[in-house]
Amino acid sequence: MRSQAGKSKEPGTDRGTSVITRTKPQTKKPSLYRVLLLNDDYTPMEFVIHVLERFFQKDHDSATRVMLHVHNHGVGECGVYTYEVAETKVTQVMDFARQHQHPLQCVMEKN
Numbered sequence: 001m002r003s004q005a006g007k008s009k010e011p012g013t014d015r016g017t018s019v020i021t022r023t024k025p026q027t028k029k030p031s032l033y034r035v036l037l038l039n040d041d042y043t044p045m046e047f048v049i050h051v052l053e054r055f056f057q058k059d060h061d062s063a064t065r066v067m068l069h070v071h072n073h074g075v076g077e078c079g080v081y082t083y084e085v086a087e088t089k090v091t092q093v094m095d096f097a098r099q100h101q102h103p104l105q106c107v108m109e110k111n
Helices: 045-056 060-073 083-099
Strands: 002-004 007-009 032-038 075-082 105-110
Touching: 032 045, 032 060, 032 083, 045 060, 045 075, 045 083, 060 075, 075 083, 083 105
Parallel strands: none
Antiparallel strands: 002 007, 032 075, 032 105
């Protein structure tokens, strides 16, 4: 075995072949996030229903059910979305609530 500049090579091991492997890229489904409304003692129930109808396309009965769940349990799910959509909805709801001087909290959490 001879060593040249830190390389060792045995005679007869250089055959001129190489192996190329191709890996198929794995596409991963995007993570989903739950958008949640948190209960407070000041935001009117009608305003919460309006938010659910406007930003989450809930019909009046569904919006009322979610609002009552928030009222009775402290938190309620508005929907499940990709990160970007969930983030946008949280921002829209929070901005809308502030514009109307309500302390309504909207958050997102990984599903």
